[in-house]
Amino acid sequence: MKEVAGYPESLTEKKFHYCPGCTHGIIHRIVAEVIDELGIREETIGVAPVGCSVLAYEYFNVDMHEASHGRAPAVATGIKRVHPDKFVFTYQGDGDLASIGTAEIVHAANRGELISTIFVNNAIYGMTGGQMAPTSLIDQKTTTSPFGRNAKEAGHPIKMSEMLTELTGSVYIARVSVHDPKHIKQAKKAIKKAFQIQLDGKGFAMVEVLSTCPTNWGMKPQDALEWLKDNMMEVYPLGELKTPEGVE
Amino acid sequence: MGEKVLMKGNEAIAEAAIRAGCRYFFGYPITPQSELPAYLARKFPEVGGVFLQAESEVAASNMIYGAAGAGARVLTSSSSPGISLKAEGISYIAGAELPAVIINIMRGGPGLGSIQPSQADYFQATKGMAHGDFRLFVLAPSSVQEAVDLTMLAFEIADKYRNPSLIVGDGIIGQMMEPVEFPEPIDPDKLPKKEWATDGAKGRKPNIINSLALEPEDLENHNLKLKAKYDKMREEEVRYEEIQTEDADTIIVAYGTTARIASSAIEQARKKGYKVGLIRPITLFPFPSEVISKAAEKADNFLAVEMSTGQMVEDVRLAVNGKKPVHFYGRTGGVVPSPEEIVKEIEKIGGER
Numbered sequence: 062m063k064e065v066a067g068y069p070e071s072l073t074e075k076k077f078h079y080c081p082g083c084t085h086g087i088i089h090r091i092v093a094e095v096i097d098e099l100g101i102r103e104e105t106i107g108v109a110p111v112g113c114s115v116l117a118y119e120y121f122n123v124d125m126h127e128a129s130h131g132r133a134p135a136v137a138t139g140i141k142r143v144h145p146d147k148f149v150f151t152y153q154g155d156g157d158l159a160s161i162g163t164a165e166i167v168h169a170a171n172r173g174e175l176i177s178t179i180f181v182n183n184a185i186y187g188m189t190g191g192q193m194a195p196t197s198l199i200d201q202k203t204t205t206s207p208f209g210r211n212a213k214e215a216g217h218p219i220k221m222s223e224m225l226t227e228l229t230g231s232v233y234i235a236r237v238s239v240h241d242p243k244h245i246k247q248a249k250k251a252i253k254k255a256f257q258i259q260l261d262g263k264g265f266a267m268v269e270v271l272s273t274c275p276t277n278w279g280m281k282p283q284d285a286l287e288w289l290k291d292n293m294m295e296v297y298p299l300g301e302l303k304t305p306e307g308v309e
Numbered sequence: 310m311g312e313k314v315l316m317k318g319n320e321a322i323a324e325a326a327i328r329a330g331c332r333y334f335f336g337y338p339i340t341p342q343s344e345l346p347a348y349l350a351r352k353f354p355e356v357g358g359v360f361l362q363a364e365s366e367v368a369a370s371n372m373i374y375g376a377a378g379a380g381a382r383v384l385t386s387s388s389s390p391g392i393s394l395k396a397e398g399i400s401y402i403a404g405a406e407l408p409a410v411i412i413n414i415m416r417g418g419p420g421l422g423s424i425q426p427s428q429a430d431y432f433q434a435t436k437g438m439a440h441g442d443f444r445l446f447v448l449a450p451s452s453v454q455e456a457v458d459l460t461m462l463a464f465e466i467a468d469k470y471r472n473p474s475l476i477v478g479d480g481i482i483g484q485m486m487e488p489v490e491f492p493e494p495i496d497p498d499k500l501p502k503k504e505w506a507t508d509g510a511k512g513r514k515p516n517i518i519n520s521l522a523l524e525p526e527d528l529e530n531h532n533l534k535l536k537a538k539y540d541k542m543r544e545e546e547v548r549y550e551e552i553q554t555e556d557a558d559t560i561i562v563a564y565g566t567t568a569r570i571a572s573s574a575i576e577q578a579r580k581k582g583y584k585v586g587l588i589r590p591i592t593l594f595p596f597p598s599e600v601i602s603k604a605a606e607k608a609d610n611f612l613a614v615e616m617s618t619g620q621m622v623e624d625v626r627l628a629v630n631g632k633k634p635v636h637f638y639g640r641t642g643g644v645v646p647s648p649e650e651i652v653k654e655i656e657k658i659g660g661e662r
Contacts, residue, residue, distance in 0.1 A: 103511040106379070118517050124507040126378045127519040129401050132371035135363070139375025139383070140507060142359045143333060147509050165371070168364035 069093035071102045073122045080187075082275040082282025084239045085113060088181055089120055091239075091249040092152070095256055096123065105148045106140050108133040110162075112154035113187040121152075131162025134169035137176045148259060150177040155196040156186045159221045166221070166267075173230030173264040177255045180221065183272040184293060191277030195219040198296055203277070218296050222269045226303045232264035234303040238271040238294065240286040251301070254308065263305050271297055313488040318453045318478060319344035319386075321489050322412060323352070325460035326384045330497035331410070332358040333383040335372035337365055339391045340424045341480040342414035346386060366391040370398025377407035378518035380506030382464055382497060386412035389430050390421060392438075399473055400439035403535070404520030408467035410460070411445075411475045414483040417643035425643025426479035426566060431620035434477050435594045442532045444539045446474040446546065447593040449564040453487035459591070461492060466546060468500075470538050477593065479616070481566045481645070542595045549597035550589040553579070557586030559658055560604050562625045563614040564590045567646065571614050574651035582662040583655050593621070601628035610658050611635045614651055616644075634658075 071093035079085045096102050102123055109117040111130035118125035128136040133151035141149040158166050158180050169176065185203055186192040193206040196218050200209035225231045233255050237248035248270055255266035271293050273285035280288060316324070323345045326334075334349045346362070353360045363369035369385050376383040387395055392413045402409050415430045417423035434447045446466050450456040456478060463474035507516050522528040552572060554560055563571040568589040578585045588604060590597050605611070611629055613622035613636070622637045629635050638654040640646040656662075 104509045106507045106509065108375070115521065118519060122510075122515060124510050124515050125517045125519075126375060126507050127405075127517070127521055128374070129371060129397055132368065132374075132398070135368040135371035136375035136378075138361070138368075139333075139335065139372040139377070140379040142361065142372075143376045143379035143381045144508055164364050165368050168368065 069097050071096040071122050073120055075119045077120065078116060079113065080276040082273065082285060083113070084272040085181065087239045087245060088179065088248070088270050088272065089117070091245065092179060092252060093121065095249060095253045098253065099256055099260065101148045101260070105150070106144065108137045108140070108149070108151040110151070110153040110157040112157045114152055114154060114181065115188065117152050131157050131160070132165050133157065133162065134165040134174065134176065134178065138169055138172070138174050141174060141176050145175070148256070150179065150256070152179045153181070154187070155180070155182045155184065155194045159195045159219050167225070167228070170225045170231040170265045170267070171228045173232070175259050175262060176265065177259045178267040179252065180267055180269040181272045182269055182297065183274040184218070185274050185277050187274050187277055198292055220297065222267065222302050225267060230265050231267065231303060232305040233258045233266035233308070235301045236269040236271070236297055236299050238289065238299055240271070240273070240289045258305065258308065269297070271299075311491055313490050315486050316453060316489050317344055317484060317486050318456050319414065319483040320348045321453050321457050322386070322460050322476070323348035324491060325457040326410070326464070327352060327356060327358070328491055328494045329382065329461050329464040330495035330500055331382040331384045331464060332356065332497055333376045333381045334358070334385065335361050335363050335369040335376065335383070336385050336387065337363050337369050337391060339388045341416060341483050342386050342388050342412065344483070345412065366394035367397055370395035373409050374398045374402050374405070374407065377402060377409045378405065378507050380503040380508055382408070382468070382500065384410045384412070386414070388414050388416050389418050389427070392430065392433065396439035399445070400441050400443065401520050402473050403443035403445065404441060405518050406471040407473070407518065408471055409473045410463045410467055411473060413475060413477045415477055415479045417641070423643040424480065426481045426616060426645055427641065427643055428479065428565060428567060428616040429620070429641060430477065431593065431615070431617060434475055435596070443535055444594050446470065446472060446542060448474065448476045449591060449593050450476065450478060450482060451565050451568045451589065453482070453485060454489045456482060457489050457491060470542065472538060477565065479566050546592060547595045547597050547599070548591035549600055550591060551600065552587040552589070554586035554588060554604060556584050557608055558584045559610045559612060559655055560608045561585060561587045561612045561614055561651070562590070562601065562621070563587065564593060564621065567614050567616055570646055570648055571651055573648035574655065577648055577652050578655045581652070583659045585655055590621070596624045596628070598624070598628035601625060602630065605629045605632040609633060612654060612658060613637050614646065615639045616646070617641050
């Protein structure tokens with residue numbers, strides 16, 4: 062009998078600490094499902110970030126390493142170089158990857174490090190209480206941009222996926238969203254492709270996942286999903302930005 | 310033991326790391342330790358090692374954090390400003406109880422400082438490497454041969470205590486050529502398996518490498534567990550050398566390069582009739598407090614000599630605990646003291662002979 066639903070083996074039974082309406086839970090689940098489907102749970106080492114998903118090491122039922130802020134790609138590099146035959150992924154937010162950890166992600170990608178990165182972009186610092194992120198949209202109000210992000214003072218939303226696409230070492234870069242079931246399915250497909258690319262030894266792969274933060278955006282969960290769709294997708298267009306030759 | 314070869318300190322440390330079964334190096338270029346990574350970049354391919362030049366010292370220290378968590382014997386090397394950047398990773402490595410070896414070929418500071426020999430990072434090495442309540446096992450070689458021997462020891466102790474080891478040298482130890490003998494190489498495949506390492510949870514519960522503990526009681530317990538390790542080091546891992554202390558009125562305390570210069574000064578001073586001896590700390594943490602404390606019952610004076618404005622002298626004072634005067638002589642900023650300068654200090658302390 063074919064299993065069509067169920068609880069992924071690659072998730073522990075620990076209850077998520079995430080706020081109501083936060084999409085981290087969905088992203089954790091699809092990452093875990095992909096690990097299950099690829100049959101690599103016992104070969105996987107995950108690297109958790111600093112940020113809302115700092116406790117990801119309690120949720121993924123695989124070997125986990127908790128990195129310092131922004132350094133997950135460096136930690137993952139160390140692990141992968143010791144265990145080139147294992148599957149290594151990082152799970153990072155936008156403060157972690159797009160601000161403090163820009164050097165680490167750029168150079169891991171540029172080296173073509175055989176790791177896979179899940180980059181969760183919710184355009185704000187969640188865990189520290191809603192500060193402006195480099196990914197925050199123009200005019201977005203946060204605790205550190207109370208009058209809205211002003212490009213003249215704070216620059217423009219940083220497009221990490223587009224930046225990394227330019228590097229020879231990156232082979233698969235995709236941006237997806239999880240604001241409705243159709244997009245969740247597409248997100249899972251992209252994550253599976255990214256993971257398979259590592260298993261095939263092709264190079265660095267990253268999937269940017271647009272995500273919501275109802276608590277710090279100051280919205281109801283349903284409104285947050287709408288806000289993502291109406292505002293974030295215009296600045297951060299979805300799609301496969303870079304795919305290796307011969308991969309469908 | 311093999312035959313003696315003439316080698317620079319930096320290269321000898323690199324070769325010793327290979328002999329110790331280390332196959333992973335992550336670093337970033339900085340003077341005056343450059344020969345060390347260059348040696349490994351050349352030699353690691355012969356032994357299946359991984360040499361990676363990171364994008365920064367911050368990244369390098371987090372790469373060793375990852376590799377150490379994955380169960381490898383792993384090395385990084387740098388010099389003072391670079392060690393400041395590596396402090397982040399080193400704090401996490403200590404917090405997560407991982408073994409790793411760090412080399413600091415110290416240069417003058419603060420800031421960009423100079424590239425000349427210095428011992429100005431004593432506080433950083435022994436007390437204030439980074440945030441949090443932790444210690445490193447800190448070794449200070451005073452010859453190229455000792456740099457080799459202590460590199461082997463650094464890996465052994467790091468594994469034994471699951472704690473980072475730090476070797477501090479300076480441009481003289483790193484650049485000087487001396488004859489050395491290397492021990493038989495250790496086969497990394499024959500080292501005991503690290504059951505706690507992240508290598509895929511095959512048929513077991515997941516292993517988690519972590520330094521986060523949100524419950525204060527949990528973190529306090531963790532801090533106390535770390536303290537127990539450091540206390541055990543204080544009991545079992547103190548290393549030092551005593552030279553002519555039996556009849557000494559004045560005892561010099563000096564480590565590394567400065568201890569060599571002090572030895573020459575002692576010979577000169579003895580010819581002039583001064584009874585001078587040397588206590589040379591080999592481990593800076595744990596510090597050889599007990600031998601200094603005992604010596605304070607017999608000797609009349611202590612003289613700490615350092616290439617700094619006075620850092621280790623504080624530990625000497627704590628050990629002497631007011632029993633006898635503790636004097637200090639230091640040159641800093643990359644200036645190396647001469648034996649004659651030290652003899653003058655001995656004459657000041659001992660009076661006319």
